Amino acid sequence: MQRIKLDVFHSLFEKELTGNEIDFIIALTHLQNGRGEAFGVHYKEMCEKMDISVQAFYDCKKSLAQKGIIQVTKGQKDYDIVLCGNDFTSYTDRDYKTGNVPYIRTNQKLFYDVNWKKLKPAQKLLIMDLLNINEAGKFRTHRIKRENFIKKYANTVAEDGSMERGLLNINARTLQTYLKMLKLYFYVGIKDGMYLITLRKQFSEKVVQSxxxxxxxxxxxxxxxxxxxxxxxxxxxxxxxxxxxxxxxxxxxxxxxxxxxxxxxxxxxxxxxxxxxxxxxxxxxxxxxxxxxxxxxxx
DNA sequence: TGGTCTCATCTGGTCTTCAC
DNA sequence: GTGAAGACCAGATGAGACCA
Missing domain, CATH: 1.10.8 (Helicase, Ruva Protein; domain 3)
Structure with missing residues:
Protein backbone atom coordinates (compact mmCIF):
# COMPACT_ATOMS: atom_id res chain seq x y z
CA MET A 1 0.00 0.00 0.00
CA GLN A 2 2.05 2.88 -1.27
CA ARG A 3 0.22 5.59 0.53
CA ILE A 4 0.25 7.65 3.69
CA LYS A 5 -2.89 8.83 5.44
CA LEU A 6 -3.38 12.56 5.39
CA ASP A 7 -3.70 12.92 9.16
CA VAL A 8 -0.48 10.91 9.60
CA PHE A 9 1.24 13.18 7.09
CA HIS A 10 -0.02 16.34 8.82
CA SER A 11 1.35 15.09 12.14
CA LEU A 12 4.84 14.96 10.57
CA PHE A 13 5.02 18.77 10.49
CA GLU A 14 5.29 18.76 14.29
CA LYS A 15 8.00 16.11 14.52
CA GLU A 16 11.07 18.02 13.26
CA LEU A 17 12.09 15.22 10.90
CA THR A 18 15.38 14.95 9.02
CA GLY A 19 15.51 14.32 5.28
CA ASN A 20 16.50 10.71 5.81
CA GLU A 21 13.65 10.20 8.28
CA ILE A 22 11.11 11.42 5.71
CA ASP A 23 12.63 9.08 3.11
CA PHE A 24 12.54 6.24 5.66
CA ILE A 25 8.79 6.80 6.15
CA ILE A 26 8.20 6.88 2.39
CA ALA A 27 10.25 3.69 1.94
CA LEU A 28 8.16 2.04 4.67
CA THR A 29 4.95 2.90 2.83
CA HIS A 30 6.36 0.98 -0.15
CA LEU A 31 6.64 -2.15 2.02
CA GLN A 32 3.60 -1.86 4.27
CA ASN A 33 0.32 -3.75 4.06
CA GLY A 34 -3.11 -2.20 4.52
CA ARG A 35 -2.63 -1.99 8.28
CA GLY A 36 0.52 0.05 8.00
CA GLU A 37 2.64 -2.98 8.92
CA ALA A 38 5.94 -3.61 7.15
CA PHE A 39 7.15 -7.10 8.00
CA GLY A 40 10.76 -8.17 7.61
CA VAL A 41 12.39 -4.78 7.13
CA HIS A 42 16.08 -5.54 6.59
CA TYR A 43 18.75 -2.93 7.08
CA LYS A 44 20.65 -3.84 3.91
CA GLU A 45 17.57 -3.62 1.70
CA MET A 46 16.62 -0.29 3.21
CA CYS A 47 20.16 1.07 2.75
CA GLU A 48 20.09 0.06 -0.92
CA LYS A 49 16.57 1.32 -1.45
CA MET A 50 17.21 4.68 0.20
CA ASP A 51 20.88 4.99 -0.75
CA ILE A 52 21.92 5.68 2.84
CA SER A 53 24.66 4.40 5.11
CA VAL A 54 24.09 1.59 7.61
CA GLN A 55 24.39 4.05 10.47
CA ALA A 56 21.80 6.29 8.85
CA PHE A 57 19.37 3.34 8.87
CA TYR A 58 19.82 2.75 12.59
CA ASP A 59 19.71 6.48 13.36
CA CYS A 60 16.42 6.84 11.47
CA LYS A 61 14.85 3.76 13.00
CA LYS A 62 15.76 4.81 16.52
CA SER A 63 14.77 8.43 16.07
CA LEU A 64 11.40 7.68 14.43
CA ALA A 65 10.56 5.22 17.20
CA GLN A 66 11.46 7.81 19.84
CA LYS A 67 9.23 10.33 18.09
CA GLY A 68 6.36 7.84 18.19
CA ILE A 69 6.03 7.68 14.41
CA ILE A 70 6.88 3.99 14.11
CA GLN A 71 6.72 0.94 16.36
CA VAL A 72 9.57 -1.51 15.91
CA THR A 73 9.61 -5.20 16.79
CA LYS A 74 12.88 -7.05 16.44
CA GLY A 75 12.73 -10.20 14.36
CA GLN A 76 15.45 -12.82 13.84
CA LYS A 77 17.44 -10.87 11.29
CA ASP A 78 15.09 -8.06 10.46
CA TYR A 79 12.40 -5.85 11.92
CA ASP A 80 8.63 -5.64 11.83
CA ILE A 81 7.80 -1.95 11.69
CA VAL A 82 4.37 -0.37 12.05
CA LEU A 83 3.80 3.11 10.70
CA CYS A 84 1.56 4.35 13.50
CA GLY A 85 -1.94 5.35 12.45
CA ASN A 86 -1.47 4.39 8.80
CA ASP A 87 -4.23 1.76 8.91
CA PHE A 88 -6.56 1.68 5.89
CA THR A 89 -8.67 -1.35 6.88
CA SER A 90 -11.65 0.69 8.04
CA TYR A 91 -12.24 2.01 4.51
CA THR A 92 -14.49 0.21 2.01
CA ASP A 93 -14.31 0.09 -1.79
CA ARG A 94 -17.13 2.60 -1.78
CA ASP A 95 -15.07 5.01 0.32
CA TYR A 96 -12.33 4.90 -2.32
CA LYS A 97 -14.80 5.39 -5.18
CA THR A 98 -16.44 8.37 -3.50
CA GLY A 99 -13.07 9.86 -2.59
CA ASN A 100 -13.63 9.61 1.16
CA VAL A 101 -10.16 8.26 1.87
CA PRO A 102 -7.75 11.13 2.47
CA TYR A 103 -4.20 10.02 1.69
CA ILE A 104 -1.06 10.88 -0.27
CA ARG A 105 0.19 8.37 -2.81
CA THR A 106 3.90 7.63 -2.50
CA ASN A 107 4.38 5.62 -5.68
CA GLN A 108 4.69 8.64 -7.95
CA LYS A 109 7.82 9.31 -9.97
CA LEU A 110 8.39 12.41 -7.88
CA PHE A 111 9.58 10.31 -4.92
CA TYR A 112 12.01 8.38 -7.12
CA ASP A 113 13.51 11.47 -8.75
CA VAL A 114 17.28 11.95 -8.40
CA ASN A 115 16.80 15.46 -7.00
CA TRP A 116 14.39 14.35 -4.27
CA LYS A 117 17.20 12.96 -2.11
CA LYS A 118 19.01 16.32 -2.14
CA LEU A 119 16.05 18.26 -0.75
CA LYS A 120 15.86 19.57 2.78
CA PRO A 121 13.24 18.18 5.16
CA ALA A 122 11.03 21.27 5.01
CA GLN A 123 11.24 21.26 1.21
CA LYS A 124 10.12 17.63 1.10
CA LEU A 125 7.15 18.32 3.37
CA LEU A 126 6.20 21.40 1.32
CA ILE A 127 6.26 19.38 -1.91
CA MET A 128 4.20 16.59 -0.36
CA ASP A 129 1.60 19.07 0.91
CA LEU A 130 1.34 20.77 -2.49
CA LEU A 131 1.20 17.37 -4.16
CA ASN A 132 -1.77 16.46 -2.01
CA ILE A 133 -3.52 19.77 -2.78
CA ASN A 134 -2.93 19.28 -6.51
CA GLU A 135 -4.22 15.70 -6.42
CA ALA A 136 -7.28 16.64 -4.40
CA GLY A 137 -8.00 19.29 -7.00
CA LYS A 138 -7.68 16.74 -9.86
CA PHE A 139 -4.39 18.38 -10.92
CA ARG A 140 -5.99 21.72 -11.57
CA THR A 141 -3.82 24.75 -10.80
CA HIS A 142 -3.67 25.52 -7.09
CA ARG A 143 -4.27 29.22 -6.47
CA ILE A 144 -3.27 30.83 -3.21
CA LYS A 145 -2.72 34.45 -2.21
CA ARG A 146 0.98 35.18 -1.71
CA GLU A 147 0.42 36.42 1.87
CA ASN A 148 -1.68 33.35 2.70
CA PHE A 149 1.00 31.07 1.25
CA ILE A 150 3.64 32.69 3.46
CA LYS A 151 1.35 32.68 6.49
CA LYS A 152 0.56 28.99 6.01
CA TYR A 153 4.11 27.71 5.72
CA ALA A 154 6.45 30.32 7.24
CA ASN A 155 6.66 31.93 10.66
CA THR A 156 5.11 35.39 10.72
CA VAL A 157 4.63 38.19 13.25
CA ALA A 158 1.02 38.68 14.35
CA GLU A 159 -0.57 42.10 14.89
CA ASP A 160 0.06 41.89 18.65
CA GLY A 161 3.75 41.27 17.97
CA SER A 162 3.67 37.57 18.86
CA MET A 163 5.23 34.96 16.58
CA GLU A 164 2.84 32.75 14.61
CA ARG A 165 4.42 29.43 13.69
CA GLY A 166 3.96 28.28 10.10
CA LEU A 167 3.72 24.63 9.13
CA LEU A 168 7.38 24.45 8.12
CA ASN A 169 8.76 26.55 11.02
CA ILE A 170 11.01 28.62 8.72
CA ASN A 171 11.15 32.34 8.06
CA ALA A 172 9.52 33.96 5.04
CA ARG A 173 12.85 34.63 3.34
CA THR A 174 13.80 30.97 3.47
CA LEU A 175 10.39 30.06 2.05
CA GLN A 176 11.04 32.43 -0.86
CA THR A 177 14.26 30.58 -1.67
CA TYR A 178 12.32 27.30 -1.62
CA LEU A 179 10.19 28.53 -4.54
CA LYS A 180 13.14 28.03 -6.92
CA MET A 181 13.36 24.40 -5.83
CA LEU A 182 9.57 23.99 -6.20
CA LYS A 183 9.93 24.67 -9.92
CA LEU A 184 11.64 21.29 -10.27
CA TYR A 185 8.31 19.59 -9.73
CA PHE A 186 5.67 22.30 -10.21
CA TYR A 187 4.88 25.07 -12.64
CA VAL A 188 4.97 28.11 -10.37
CA GLY A 189 3.69 31.50 -11.47
CA ILE A 190 2.39 34.66 -9.81
CA LYS A 191 -0.53 36.73 -11.09
CA ASP A 192 -2.38 39.53 -9.28
CA GLY A 193 -0.68 38.62 -6.02
CA MET A 194 -1.71 34.97 -6.32
CA TYR A 195 0.65 32.04 -6.62
CA LEU A 196 -0.41 29.58 -9.33
CA ILE A 197 1.04 26.14 -8.62
CA THR A 198 0.57 23.11 -10.87
CA LEU A 199 2.28 19.73 -10.58
CA ARG A 200 4.36 18.79 -13.63
CA LYS A 201 2.56 15.86 -15.23
CA GLN A 202 5.58 13.56 -15.54
CA PHE A 203 6.03 13.49 -11.74
CA SER A 204 2.43 12.40 -11.05
CA GLU A 205 2.82 9.15 -12.98
CA LYS A 206 2.84 5.88 -11.03
CA VAL A 207 6.10 3.93 -10.75
CA VAL A 208 4.37 0.67 -9.77
CA GLN A 209 1.09 -0.24 -11.46
CA SER A 210 -0.01 -2.98 -9.03
C1' DT B 1 33.63 -29.19 19.24
C1' DG B 2 36.37 -25.30 18.91
C1' DG B 3 38.49 -21.89 16.07
C1' DT B 4 37.66 -18.59 12.52
C1' DC B 5 34.98 -15.70 9.79
C1' DT B 6 31.13 -12.84 8.65
C1' DC B 7 27.35 -10.15 9.73
C1' DA B 8 24.59 -7.02 12.56
C1' DT B 9 24.48 -3.39 15.71
C1' DC B 10 26.04 0.30 18.37
C1' DT B 11 29.08 4.20 20.07
C1' DG B 12 31.87 8.07 19.72
C1' DG B 13 34.01 11.27 17.01
C1' DT B 14 34.54 14.11 12.84
C1' DC B 15 33.11 16.32 8.76
C1' DT B 16 29.61 18.81 6.21
C1' DT B 17 25.72 21.53 5.52
C1' DC B 18 22.65 25.13 6.34
C1' DA B 19 19.63 28.55 8.63
C1' DC B 20 20.12 32.67 10.74
C1' DG C 1 30.62 34.01 9.93
C1' DT C 2 28.87 30.92 13.30
C1' DG C 3 26.53 27.50 15.90
C1' DA C 4 23.67 23.62 15.60
C1' DA C 5 22.24 19.63 13.59
C1' DG C 6 22.58 16.06 10.16
C1' DA C 7 25.26 12.60 8.00
C1' DC C 8 28.86 9.65 7.83
C1' DC C 9 33.17 6.98 9.19
C1' DA C 10 35.95 3.94 11.98
C1' DG C 11 36.20 0.78 15.27
C1' DA C 12 34.43 -2.30 18.99
C1' DT C 13 31.55 -6.02 20.28
C1' DG C 14 28.58 -9.92 20.27
C1' DA C 15 26.05 -13.51 17.89
C1' DG C 16 25.64 -16.88 14.63
C1' DA C 17 27.38 -19.53 10.61
C1' DC C 18 30.72 -22.34 8.76
C1' DC C 19 34.27 -25.71 8.45
C1' DA C 20 37.94 -28.90 9.58
Whole structure:
Protein backbone atom coordinates (compact mmCIF):
# COMPACT_ATOMS: atom_id res chain seq x y z
CA MET A 1 0.00 0.00 0.00
CA GLN A 2 2.05 2.88 -1.27
CA ARG A 3 0.22 5.59 0.53
CA ILE A 4 0.25 7.65 3.69
CA LYS A 5 -2.89 8.83 5.44
CA LEU A 6 -3.38 12.56 5.39
CA ASP A 7 -3.70 12.92 9.16
CA VAL A 8 -0.48 10.91 9.60
CA PHE A 9 1.24 13.18 7.09
CA HIS A 10 -0.02 16.34 8.82
CA SER A 11 1.35 15.09 12.14
CA LEU A 12 4.84 14.96 10.57
CA PHE A 13 5.02 18.77 10.49
CA GLU A 14 5.29 18.76 14.29
CA LYS A 15 8.00 16.11 14.52
CA GLU A 16 11.07 18.02 13.26
CA LEU A 17 12.09 15.22 10.90
CA THR A 18 15.38 14.95 9.02
CA GLY A 19 15.51 14.32 5.28
CA ASN A 20 16.50 10.71 5.81
CA GLU A 21 13.65 10.20 8.28
CA ILE A 22 11.11 11.42 5.71
CA ASP A 23 12.63 9.08 3.11
CA PHE A 24 12.54 6.24 5.66
CA ILE A 25 8.79 6.80 6.15
CA ILE A 26 8.20 6.88 2.39
CA ALA A 27 10.25 3.69 1.94
CA LEU A 28 8.16 2.04 4.67
CA THR A 29 4.95 2.90 2.83
CA HIS A 30 6.36 0.98 -0.15
CA LEU A 31 6.64 -2.15 2.02
CA GLN A 32 3.60 -1.86 4.27
CA ASN A 33 0.32 -3.75 4.06
CA GLY A 34 -3.11 -2.20 4.52
CA ARG A 35 -2.63 -1.99 8.28
CA GLY A 36 0.52 0.05 8.00
CA GLU A 37 2.64 -2.98 8.92
CA ALA A 38 5.94 -3.61 7.15
CA PHE A 39 7.15 -7.10 8.00
CA GLY A 40 10.76 -8.17 7.61
CA VAL A 41 12.39 -4.78 7.13
CA HIS A 42 16.08 -5.54 6.59
CA TYR A 43 18.75 -2.93 7.08
CA LYS A 44 20.65 -3.84 3.91
CA GLU A 45 17.57 -3.62 1.70
CA MET A 46 16.62 -0.29 3.21
CA CYS A 47 20.16 1.07 2.75
CA GLU A 48 20.09 0.06 -0.92
CA LYS A 49 16.57 1.32 -1.45
CA MET A 50 17.21 4.68 0.20
CA ASP A 51 20.88 4.99 -0.75
CA ILE A 52 21.92 5.68 2.84
CA SER A 53 24.66 4.40 5.11
CA VAL A 54 24.09 1.59 7.61
CA GLN A 55 24.39 4.05 10.47
CA ALA A 56 21.80 6.29 8.85
CA PHE A 57 19.37 3.34 8.87
CA TYR A 58 19.82 2.75 12.59
CA ASP A 59 19.71 6.48 13.36
CA CYS A 60 16.42 6.84 11.47
CA LYS A 61 14.85 3.76 13.00
CA LYS A 62 15.76 4.81 16.52
CA SER A 63 14.77 8.43 16.07
CA LEU A 64 11.40 7.68 14.43
CA ALA A 65 10.56 5.22 17.20
CA GLN A 66 11.46 7.81 19.84
CA LYS A 67 9.23 10.33 18.09
CA GLY A 68 6.36 7.84 18.19
CA ILE A 69 6.03 7.68 14.41
CA ILE A 70 6.88 3.99 14.11
CA GLN A 71 6.72 0.94 16.36
CA VAL A 72 9.57 -1.51 15.91
CA THR A 73 9.61 -5.20 16.79
CA LYS A 74 12.88 -7.05 16.44
CA GLY A 75 12.73 -10.20 14.36
CA GLN A 76 15.45 -12.82 13.84
CA LYS A 77 17.44 -10.87 11.29
CA ASP A 78 15.09 -8.06 10.46
CA TYR A 79 12.40 -5.85 11.92
CA ASP A 80 8.63 -5.64 11.83
CA ILE A 81 7.80 -1.95 11.69
CA VAL A 82 4.37 -0.37 12.05
CA LEU A 83 3.80 3.11 10.70
CA CYS A 84 1.56 4.35 13.50
CA GLY A 85 -1.94 5.35 12.45
CA ASN A 86 -1.47 4.39 8.80
CA ASP A 87 -4.23 1.76 8.91
CA PHE A 88 -6.56 1.68 5.89
CA THR A 89 -8.67 -1.35 6.88
CA SER A 90 -11.65 0.69 8.04
CA TYR A 91 -12.24 2.01 4.51
CA THR A 92 -14.49 0.21 2.01
CA ASP A 93 -14.31 0.09 -1.79
CA ARG A 94 -17.13 2.60 -1.78
CA ASP A 95 -15.07 5.01 0.32
CA TYR A 96 -12.33 4.90 -2.32
CA LYS A 97 -14.80 5.39 -5.18
CA THR A 98 -16.44 8.37 -3.50
CA GLY A 99 -13.07 9.86 -2.59
CA ASN A 100 -13.63 9.61 1.16
CA VAL A 101 -10.16 8.26 1.87
CA PRO A 102 -7.75 11.13 2.47
CA TYR A 103 -4.20 10.02 1.69
CA ILE A 104 -1.06 10.88 -0.27
CA ARG A 105 0.19 8.37 -2.81
CA THR A 106 3.90 7.63 -2.50
CA ASN A 107 4.38 5.62 -5.68
CA GLN A 108 4.69 8.64 -7.95
CA LYS A 109 7.82 9.31 -9.97
CA LEU A 110 8.39 12.41 -7.88
CA PHE A 111 9.58 10.31 -4.92
CA TYR A 112 12.01 8.38 -7.12
CA ASP A 113 13.51 11.47 -8.75
CA VAL A 114 17.28 11.95 -8.40
CA ASN A 115 16.80 15.46 -7.00
CA TRP A 116 14.39 14.35 -4.27
CA LYS A 117 17.20 12.96 -2.11
CA LYS A 118 19.01 16.32 -2.14
CA LEU A 119 16.05 18.26 -0.75
CA LYS A 120 15.86 19.57 2.78
CA PRO A 121 13.24 18.18 5.16
CA ALA A 122 11.03 21.27 5.01
CA GLN A 123 11.24 21.26 1.21
CA LYS A 124 10.12 17.63 1.10
CA LEU A 125 7.15 18.32 3.37
CA LEU A 126 6.20 21.40 1.32
CA ILE A 127 6.26 19.38 -1.91
CA MET A 128 4.20 16.59 -0.36
CA ASP A 129 1.60 19.07 0.91
CA LEU A 130 1.34 20.77 -2.49
CA LEU A 131 1.20 17.37 -4.16
CA ASN A 132 -1.77 16.46 -2.01
CA ILE A 133 -3.52 19.77 -2.78
CA ASN A 134 -2.93 19.28 -6.51
CA GLU A 135 -4.22 15.70 -6.42
CA ALA A 136 -7.28 16.64 -4.40
CA GLY A 137 -8.00 19.29 -7.00
CA LYS A 138 -7.68 16.74 -9.86
CA PHE A 139 -4.39 18.38 -10.92
CA ARG A 140 -5.99 21.72 -11.57
CA THR A 141 -3.82 24.75 -10.80
CA HIS A 142 -3.67 25.52 -7.09
CA ARG A 143 -4.27 29.22 -6.47
CA ILE A 144 -3.27 30.83 -3.21
CA LYS A 145 -2.72 34.45 -2.21
CA ARG A 146 0.98 35.18 -1.71
CA GLU A 147 0.42 36.42 1.87
CA ASN A 148 -1.68 33.35 2.70
CA PHE A 149 1.00 31.07 1.25
CA ILE A 150 3.64 32.69 3.46
CA LYS A 151 1.35 32.68 6.49
CA LYS A 152 0.56 28.99 6.01
CA TYR A 153 4.11 27.71 5.72
CA ALA A 154 6.45 30.32 7.24
CA ASN A 155 6.66 31.93 10.66
CA THR A 156 5.11 35.39 10.72
CA VAL A 157 4.63 38.19 13.25
CA ALA A 158 1.02 38.68 14.35
CA GLU A 159 -0.57 42.10 14.89
CA ASP A 160 0.06 41.89 18.65
CA GLY A 161 3.75 41.27 17.97
CA SER A 162 3.67 37.57 18.86
CA MET A 163 5.23 34.96 16.58
CA GLU A 164 2.84 32.75 14.61
CA ARG A 165 4.42 29.43 13.69
CA GLY A 166 3.96 28.28 10.10
CA LEU A 167 3.72 24.63 9.13
CA LEU A 168 7.38 24.45 8.12
CA ASN A 169 8.76 26.55 11.02
CA ILE A 170 11.01 28.62 8.72
CA ASN A 171 11.15 32.34 8.06
CA ALA A 172 9.52 33.96 5.04
CA ARG A 173 12.85 34.63 3.34
CA THR A 174 13.80 30.97 3.47
CA LEU A 175 10.39 30.06 2.05
CA GLN A 176 11.04 32.43 -0.86
CA THR A 177 14.26 30.58 -1.67
CA TYR A 178 12.32 27.30 -1.62
CA LEU A 179 10.19 28.53 -4.54
CA LYS A 180 13.14 28.03 -6.92
CA MET A 181 13.36 24.40 -5.83
CA LEU A 182 9.57 23.99 -6.20
CA LYS A 183 9.93 24.67 -9.92
CA LEU A 184 11.64 21.29 -10.27
CA TYR A 185 8.31 19.59 -9.73
CA PHE A 186 5.67 22.30 -10.21
CA TYR A 187 4.88 25.07 -12.64
CA VAL A 188 4.97 28.11 -10.37
CA GLY A 189 3.69 31.50 -11.47
CA ILE A 190 2.39 34.66 -9.81
CA LYS A 191 -0.53 36.73 -11.09
CA ASP A 192 -2.38 39.53 -9.28
CA GLY A 193 -0.68 38.62 -6.02
CA MET A 194 -1.71 34.97 -6.32
CA TYR A 195 0.65 32.04 -6.62
CA LEU A 196 -0.41 29.58 -9.33
CA ILE A 197 1.04 26.14 -8.62
CA THR A 198 0.57 23.11 -10.87
CA LEU A 199 2.28 19.73 -10.58
CA ARG A 200 4.36 18.79 -13.63
CA LYS A 201 2.56 15.86 -15.23
CA GLN A 202 5.58 13.56 -15.54
CA PHE A 203 6.03 13.49 -11.74
CA SER A 204 2.43 12.40 -11.05
CA GLU A 205 2.82 9.15 -12.98
CA LYS A 206 2.84 5.88 -11.03
CA VAL A 207 6.10 3.93 -10.75
CA VAL A 208 4.37 0.67 -9.77
CA GLN A 209 1.09 -0.24 -11.46
CA SER A 210 -0.01 -2.98 -9.03
CA UNK A 211 0.53 -2.08 -5.38
CA UNK A 212 -0.87 -5.42 -4.20
CA UNK A 213 1.51 -7.40 -6.36
CA UNK A 214 4.46 -5.43 -5.08
CA UNK A 215 3.31 -5.92 -1.46
CA UNK A 216 3.09 -9.69 -1.84
CA UNK A 217 6.29 -9.99 -3.88
CA UNK A 218 8.03 -8.30 -0.98
CA UNK A 219 6.30 -10.66 1.47
CA UNK A 220 7.54 -13.67 -0.53
CA UNK A 221 11.07 -12.30 -0.42
CA UNK A 222 10.86 -11.89 3.38
CA UNK A 223 9.36 -15.37 3.79
CA UNK A 224 12.22 -16.98 1.82
CA UNK A 225 14.86 -15.04 3.74
CA UNK A 226 13.36 -15.82 7.16
CA UNK A 227 12.95 -19.49 6.32
CA UNK A 228 16.36 -19.75 4.65
CA UNK A 229 14.91 -20.82 1.32
CA UNK A 230 17.86 -19.72 -0.76
CA UNK A 231 16.92 -20.73 -4.31
CA UNK A 232 13.15 -21.21 -4.43
CA UNK A 233 11.59 -23.10 -7.34
CA UNK A 234 10.27 -20.32 -9.59
CA UNK A 235 7.04 -22.13 -10.47
CA UNK A 236 6.17 -22.79 -6.80
CA UNK A 237 7.19 -19.21 -6.00
CA UNK A 238 4.88 -17.75 -8.65
CA UNK A 239 2.03 -20.08 -7.67
CA UNK A 240 2.20 -19.04 -4.02
CA UNK A 241 2.38 -15.37 -5.04
CA UNK A 242 -0.74 -15.86 -7.16
CA UNK A 243 -2.49 -17.61 -4.24
CA UNK A 244 -1.75 -14.66 -1.99
CA UNK A 245 -3.14 -12.28 -4.58
CA UNK A 246 -6.24 -14.46 -5.07
CA UNK A 247 -6.91 -14.60 -1.32
CA UNK A 248 -6.00 -10.94 -0.81
CA UNK A 249 -9.50 -9.85 0.23
CA UNK A 250 -9.90 -12.68 2.76
CA UNK A 251 -6.45 -11.98 4.18
CA UNK A 252 -7.34 -8.30 4.35
CA UNK A 253 -10.47 -9.08 6.38
CA UNK A 254 -8.70 -11.51 8.73
CA UNK A 255 -5.78 -10.99 11.10
CA UNK A 256 -3.78 -13.85 9.59
CA UNK A 257 -0.17 -13.13 8.73
CA UNK A 258 0.79 -15.20 5.66
CA UNK A 259 4.40 -15.20 6.91
CA UNK A 260 3.34 -17.56 9.71
CA UNK A 261 2.29 -20.21 7.18
CA UNK A 262 5.76 -20.71 5.67
CA UNK A 263 7.39 -22.31 8.76
CA UNK A 264 4.36 -24.62 9.10
CA UNK A 265 4.82 -25.64 5.46
CA UNK A 266 8.50 -26.48 6.08
CA UNK A 267 7.62 -28.40 9.22
CA UNK A 268 5.26 -30.66 7.27
CA UNK A 269 7.66 -31.10 4.33
CA UNK A 270 10.35 -32.22 6.82
CA UNK A 271 8.14 -34.08 9.30
CA UNK A 272 10.58 -37.00 9.43
CA UNK A 273 13.70 -34.89 9.89
CA UNK A 274 14.20 -33.94 13.53
CA UNK A 275 17.19 -31.65 13.06
CA UNK A 276 16.06 -28.34 11.40
CA UNK A 277 19.62 -27.89 10.14
CA UNK A 278 19.08 -30.88 7.87
CA UNK A 279 15.71 -29.74 6.54
CA UNK A 280 15.05 -29.45 2.83
CA UNK A 281 14.05 -25.83 2.53
CA UNK A 282 11.74 -25.41 -0.45
CA UNK A 283 8.37 -24.00 -1.40
CA UNK A 284 5.34 -26.19 -2.14
CA UNK A 285 2.37 -24.25 -3.45
CA UNK A 286 -0.22 -27.06 -3.08
CA UNK A 287 0.66 -27.51 0.60
CA UNK A 288 0.76 -23.76 1.16
CA UNK A 289 -2.70 -23.51 -0.40
CA UNK A 290 -4.05 -26.20 1.95
CA UNK A 291 -2.58 -24.49 5.02
CA UNK A 292 -3.79 -21.08 3.90
CA UNK A 293 -7.35 -22.36 3.49
CA UNK A 294 -7.19 -23.99 6.93
CA UNK A 295 -6.00 -20.73 8.49
CA UNK A 296 -8.76 -18.80 6.76
CA UNK A 297 -11.37 -21.38 7.75
CA UNK A 298 -12.34 -22.00 4.13
CA UNK A 299 -13.95 -25.38 3.58
C1' DT B 1 33.63 -29.19 19.24
C1' DG B 2 36.37 -25.30 18.91
C1' DG B 3 38.49 -21.89 16.07
C1' DT B 4 37.66 -18.59 12.52
C1' DC B 5 34.98 -15.70 9.79
C1' DT B 6 31.13 -12.84 8.65
C1' DC B 7 27.35 -10.15 9.73
C1' DA B 8 24.59 -7.02 12.56
C1' DT B 9 24.48 -3.39 15.71
C1' DC B 10 26.04 0.30 18.37
C1' DT B 11 29.08 4.20 20.07
C1' DG B 12 31.87 8.07 19.72
C1' DG B 13 34.01 11.27 17.01
C1' DT B 14 34.54 14.11 12.84
C1' DC B 15 33.11 16.32 8.76
C1' DT B 16 29.61 18.81 6.21
C1' DT B 17 25.72 21.53 5.52
C1' DC B 18 22.65 25.13 6.34
C1' DA B 19 19.63 28.55 8.63
C1' DC B 20 20.12 32.67 10.74
C1' DG C 1 30.62 34.01 9.93
C1' DT C 2 28.87 30.92 13.30
C1' DG C 3 26.53 27.50 15.90
C1' DA C 4 23.67 23.62 15.60
C1' DA C 5 22.24 19.63 13.59
C1' DG C 6 22.58 16.06 10.16
C1' DA C 7 25.26 12.60 8.00
C1' DC C 8 28.86 9.65 7.83
C1' DC C 9 33.17 6.98 9.19
C1' DA C 10 35.95 3.94 11.98
C1' DG C 11 36.20 0.78 15.27
C1' DA C 12 34.43 -2.30 18.99
C1' DT C 13 31.55 -6.02 20.28
C1' DG C 14 28.58 -9.92 20.27
C1' DA C 15 26.05 -13.51 17.89
C1' DG C 16 25.64 -16.88 14.63
C1' DA C 17 27.38 -19.53 10.61
C1' DC C 18 30.72 -22.34 8.76
C1' DC C 19 34.27 -25.71 8.45
C1' DA C 20 37.94 -28.90 9.58
Missing amino acids: EHKQTYEYLMKVACRRNKIKQPDQKEYKDILQLLLNYRKRLWESFINPLDIFPKMLLIINDRVLNPKKWIRRLKASLFHKLLREELGVA
